Amino acid sequence: xxxxxxxxxxxxxxxxxxxxxxxxxxxxxxxxxxxxxxxxxxxxxxxxxxxxxxxxxxxxxxxxxxxxxxxxxxxxxxxxxxxxxxxxxxxxxxxxxxxxxxxxxxxxxxxxxxxxxxxxxxxxxxxxxxxxxxxxxxxxxxxxxxxxxxxxxxxxxxxxxxxxxxxxxxxxxxxxxxxxxxxxxxxxxxxxxxxxxxxxxxxxxxxxxxxxxxxxxxxxxxxxxxxxxxxxxxxxxxxxxxxxxxxxxxxxxxxxxxxxxxxxxxxxxxxxxxxxxxxxxxxxxxxxxxxxxxxxxxxxxxxxxxxxxxxxxxxxxxxxxxxxxx
Amino acid sequence: xxxxxxxxxxxxxxxxxxxxxxxxxxxxxxxxxxxxxxxxxxxxxxxxxxxxxxxxxxxxxxxxxxxxxxxxxxxxxxxxxxxxxxxxxxxxxxxxxxxxxxxxxxxxxxxxxxxxxxxxxxxxxxxxxxxxxxxxxxxxxxxxxxxxxxxxxxxxxxxxxxxxxxxxxxxxxxxxxxxxxxxxxxxxxxxxxxxxxxxxxxxxxxxxxxxxxxxxxxxxxxxxxxxxxxxxxxxxxxxxxxxxxxxxxxxxxxxxxxxxxxxxxxxxxxxxxxxxxxxxxxxxxxxxxxxxxxxxxxxxxxxxxxxxxxxxxxxxxxxxxxxxxxxxxxxxxxxxxxxxxxxxxxxxxxxxxxxxxxxxxxxxxxxxxxxxxxxxxxxxxxxxxxxxxxxxxxxxxxxxxxxxxxxxxxxxxx
Numbered sequence: 024x025x026x027x028x029x030x031x032x033x034x035x036x037x038x039x040x041x042x043x044x045x046x047x048x049x050x051x052x053x054x055x056x057x058x059x060x061x062x063x064x065x066x067x068x069x070x071x072x073x074x075x076x077x078x079x080x081x082x083x084x085x086x087x088x089x090x091x092x093x094x095x096x097x098x099x100x101x102x103x104x105x106x107x108x109x110x111x112x113x114x115x116x117x118x119x120x121x122x123x124x125x126x127x128x129x130x131x132x133x134x135x136x137x138x139x140x141x142x143x144x145x146x147x148x149x150x151x152x153x154x155x156x157x158x159x160x161x162x163x164x165x166x167x168x169x170x171x172x173x174x175x176x177x178x179x180x181x182x183x184x185x186x187x188x189x190x191x192x193x194x195x196x197x198x199x200x201x202x203x204x205x206x207x208x209x210x211x212x213x214x215x216x217x218x219x220x221x222x223x224x225x226x227x228x229x230x231x232x233x234x235x236x237x238x239x240x241x242x243x244x245x246x247x248x249x250x251x252x253x254x255x256x257x258x259x260x261x262x263x264x265x266x267x268x269x270x271x272x273x274x275x276x277x278x279x280x281x282x283x284x285x286x287x288x289x290x291x292x293x294x295x296x297x298x299x300x301x302x303x304x305x306x307x308x309x310x311x312x313x314x315x316x317x318x319x320x321x322x323x324x325x326x327x328x329x330x331x332x333x334x335x336x337x338x339x340x341x342x343x344x345x346x347x348x349x
Numbered sequence: 350x351x352x353x354x355x356x357x358x359x360x361x362x363x364x365x366x367x368x369x370x371x372x373x374x375x376x377x378x379x380x381x382x383x384x385x386x387x388x389x390x391x392x393x394x395x396x397x398x399x400x401x402x403x404x405x406x407x408x409x410x411x412x413x414x415x416x417x418x419x420x421x422x423x424x425x426x427x428x429x430x431x432x433x434x435x436x437x438x439x440x441x442x443x444x445x446x447x448x449x450x451x452x453x454x455x456x457x458x459x460x461x462x463x464x465x466x467x468x469x470x471x472x473x474x475x476x477x478x479x480x481x482x483x484x485x486x487x488x489x490x491x492x493x494x495x496x497x498x499x500x501x502x503x504x505x506x507x508x509x510x511x512x513x514x515x516x517x518x519x520x521x522x523x524x525x526x527x528x529x530x531x532x533x534x535x536x537x538x539x540x541x542x543x544x545x546x547x548x549x550x551x552x553x554x555x556x557x558x559x560x561x562x563x564x565x566x567x568x569x570x571x572x573x574x575x576x577x578x579x580x581x582x583x584x585x586x587x588x589x590x591x592x593x594x595x596x597x598x599x600x601x602x603x604x605x606x607x608x609x610x611x612x613x614x615x616x617x618x619x620x621x622x623x624x625x626x627x628x629x630x631x632x633x634x635x636x637x638x639x640x641x642x643x644x645x646x647x648x649x650x651x652x653x654x655x656x657x658x659x660x661x662x663x664x665x666x667x668x669x670x671x672x673x674x675x676x677x678x679x680x681x682x683x684x685x686x687x688x689x690x691x692x693x694x695x696x697x698x699x700x701x702x703x704x705x706x707x708x709x710x711x712x713x714x715x716x717x718x719x720x721x722x723x724x725x726x727x728x729x730x731x732x733x734x735x736x737x738x739x740x741x742x743x744x745x746x747x748x749x750x751x752x753x754x755x756x757x758x759x760x761x762x763x
Contacts, residue, residue: 278477278503306480309503310496348497 026206031196032065034175034207038182039066039102041211043073046100049186050076052087053104053140062106063142063201084110088117088139095137096125100186108143108195109155122191123166134189138182144197144235144285145333151321154329156234156286161193162263162295168192168216169263173237175205177260180214188216197235197285217264221273225255228279228343231270231296233259236283236334243339254343262292270296271304278309281342285333288316315342350429351399353406353421355387355414358394359673365389366413367420368544370406373490375430375471378404378423385420391676392640393544398423403430407437474501481506545638556698561736564695564707565748569755571711571726577758581652594711595631596656598683601754602706603627603648604761606681609747613680614738615701621738630679630699631659633666640666641699643679687711692729703738706751707731728755 029037043049050073051066057079060067070077080087084105091103105111111118118139125133145154161167168190172178178196185192222237223244232240237258244254255273259266274280280300282293293314300312318332355365365387372378383395384404398404400423408420422437424430472489474482478501482489485506492509494501542550556562574597582591606613606627614623627648630641642662647655665671684696687710696707709729716725732748754760 305476307477309475309477348495348502 025209027209028204029175029179029207030202030204031175031178032061032063032067032201034179035065035182035196036067036069037207038179039069039186040072042183042186043069043076046186048098049100049102050078050094051102051104052078052080052090052094054080054082054087054106056104061104063198065196065201066104084114085117088114088122091137091139092117092122092125092135095135095191096133100136100138102138102140102186105139105141107153108141108157109152111141111157111160118161118167118193119164123164126190127166135191136186136189137191138185138194139191140182140194140196142198142201143195144199145317145322145329146199146235148324148326148329149198149322150324154322156195156284156317158193158195158262159286159290159292162292166191167263168261170194170216170261171233172196172260173200173203173222173234173258175203176207177214177220177258179207180212181216181260183211184213184216187213192216195234199235200238203238214260216261217266218261219257219259219266219269221255221269222258223254223256225253225277227253227277228255228281228346229270229273229277230254230256230281230283230339230343231259231293232256232283233262234285236285236339239334239336240283240339242336243343246336246340247343250349252343252347252349265296267299267303270300274300274304275307278307279346280308280312281315281339281346282312283315283334283339283342285317287319288314289319291316310346310348313342313346315339350425350433351402351423352419353384353396353399353404353423354417354419356394356396357416358389358392359675359677361677362389362416362673364413364415365394367408367410368393369410370421371488372404372406373472373488374405374434376404376489378402384423388544388548389673390548391673392671394672400425403427405430405433405437472501473498475503477503478506485510545635545640549638552699553697556700560698560700562695562698562733563736563741563744564731564733565741565745566693566729566731567748567752569728569730569752570716571728571755573757574728574755575711575726590653590656592652592656593659594687594708595683595685596652596659597758598685598706598708598755599629599631599644599647599655599659600650600652600761601751601758602681602683603629603646605747605750605754607648608750609743611743612704612734612739612747614703615680616703616735616738617701624680626678626680628678628680630676630682630702631662632682632684633663635666635671636669640671640676641679641682642666642671642675643677681705683708687728693731696731696733698733698735700735704732704734704744704747706748707733730755 056066057070057077066077087103091101094101122135122137125135143156158169158171161169170181170185170192172181182194185194223241230240240256244256247254255277257269257273282296284291284293293316297312297314315334315338317334320332323329323332368386368388370385371383378384378398380400381397384398385396387394387396402423402425404421404423406421408414414420422433424433474489487509489501492501492505495505496502578592578594578597610623613627614621626646628643628645629647630643632639632641644655644658662675665675679702681702682699682705684705685708686694687708690710692709694707696705698705711726711728713724714727715722730748730752732744734744
């Protein structure tokens with residue numbers, strides 16, 4: 024299979040174009056998306072190619088999600104752009120009480136094939152209102168699927184599956200990864216939800232991560248390899264449904280686990296993974312499961328402070344060594 | 350909560366020495382797992398757990414305890430266990446060792462974080478290390494942890510297993526490792542004299558140092574004996590019963606003892622006790638030592654019954670399941686070394702018994718009949734007895750009776 028190098032933005036735009044070509048019920052709704060092709064250029068060329076299918080909305084997330092749910096209920100397959108994941112707060116009722124529950128409240132008679140697309144994460148000195156990682160809120164809401172890809176090829180394969188899924192999917196992309204490039208296959212492909220990916224094979228410790236932390240973890244793994252520590256890096260790609268089998272298989276081989284996410288530590292998804300490992304893989308653990316996450320504080324504007332709060336490669340290296348008692 | 354007590358393994362048993370605990374306090378044990386090992390003057394016995402639970406040993410190893418004395422407790426859950434810890438602080442030796450390692454752990458912790466001290470008795474080990482130790486039968490209390498705060502981790506278990514493997518390897522004799530011109534001597538293996546070996550060691554020494562042993566040898570014609578057994582076994586083919594020579598020998602000796610009661614005797618203090626019952630021990634080789642299980646009253650039993658009893662004892666010996674009652678109160682012993690091509694030997698008495706018959710192999714030898722040399726099956730017999738109470742002549746007469754009955758088994762019906 025031949026491949027090209029694309030950025031995450033390009034991979035997303037290509038995937039959306041392919042899907043919109045295939046299915047005329049797909050459309051995109053968001054703030055300022057025709058004039059600027061999306062804030063990260065992620066919808067580049069789409070509004071010219073599919074006139075009327077890329078729609079600017081009022082500056083109201085309540086309206087955006089509400090319109091998306093309504094359209095989905097009537098047979099469309101909308102992708103709504105949250106602009107920044109931080110703005111979820113103004114649309115929580117539409118997401119948590121409507122989007123997630125309609126299928127269940129109406130006894131399965133209605134389906135919501137809605138993709139809520141949201142750039143998240145920090146590292147851009149964008150301060151507390153534009154830097155959050157909020158995946159745990161939606162993982163904790165039954166009825167939603169949550170996708171958190173890292174590399175361009177995964178973005179493309181997963182967004183296509185998310186669009187075709189009849190359930191609502193929260194699709195996060197990390198702001199710092201839009202320019203991230205990587206090989207993307209020429210031919211069409213899909214990546215199923217709920218399947219993680221081993222980004223690096225290793226024997227000494229299982230490092231479970233997702234989104235941007237995958238790249239930092241791979242950097243850390245490179246550094247640790249020089250010291251003779253072989254880290255297996257699992258990129259979960261989807262958090263709900265969770266590919267626990269992949270984690271289990273790896274832990275049974277390495278007996279050590281470090282979980283890394285950018286979201287703050289307390290109540291983060293790492294706690295859920297750690298708990299399941301404790302319950303299901305207790306006898307395979309040679310050391311306590313350790314988590315690396317952001318400090319429990321709003322993300323600071325100061326780059327120095329932001330770097331202090333968010334997990335860095337060194338924190339991951341240290342975390343691995345802590346688990347391995349090196 | 351269940352009290353773990355010294356079991357009464359036999360009528361005569363009053364106490365036992367606690368040899369070892371297989372678990373440390375706080376370990377989880379399964380029903381029927383061996384939890385401690387005791388030693389009576391005759392056997393070592395593995396005591397198994399009456400139920401699933403958390404064990405809390407309180408008795409020290411190496412000490413002797415009365416039957417029914419409580420040596421530990423089994424808690425059904427952690428809560429009960431924690432209460433047990435408070436009520437019955439352990440005294441046992443292994444605990445002291447655990448305490449030492451624990452102290453290390455505690456001090457190390459204090460350096461980093463002055464957190465509250467945990468339960469003093471707990472060994473820290475990773476779940477993986479625990480499950481590995483349990484599947485390899487390793488005692489965590491004996492393993493040094495190199496993980497954080499002295500926690501036992503997978504590495505430590507692997508290291509221990511490697512060491513154990515090395516110990517096994519040292520036992521092999523490697524010619525290349527020995528210098529041909531070396532003048533000294535080095536042990537290939539050092540085995541402590543404990544348990545059943547200690548019992549045999551003490552009894553044999555006591556026997557030869559405190560009795561006056563005399564051994565007489567004679568030879569019995571074996572033709573009729575062999576023929577007798579063959580004919581019996583042919584008739585018993587259908588029942589799938591096969592008598593060994595020992596079955597017939599037990600019956601012969603028992604019958605002979607009835608005719609010579611003074612051989613069936615012991616010295617007790619200043620008195621000689623002539624025993625009413627005849628209990629004949631048959632020497633057997635168990636896994637690692639000599640054992641002599643006893644057939645009760647063979648003089649009153651048929652060959653069939655003796656055969657059944659003997660087979661039971663053989664199976665128990667093989668499976669290491671002999672109980673003190675199987676070994677107690679013998680009055681005479683038969684030791685048969687015919688299987689190893691031995692003709693004669695000087696068996697050692699097993700006090701308080703006063704006689705033991707050594708039996709050799711059955712082998713054809715040249716004999717004289719009507720002035721001609723003919724091949725004749727012969728059996729070597731060696732009788733050792735305690736000359737303090739049995740004189741040479743009565744001893745010889747008893748041996749002659751045995752010899753005559755072997756040569757003509759029909760005499761057993763007397």
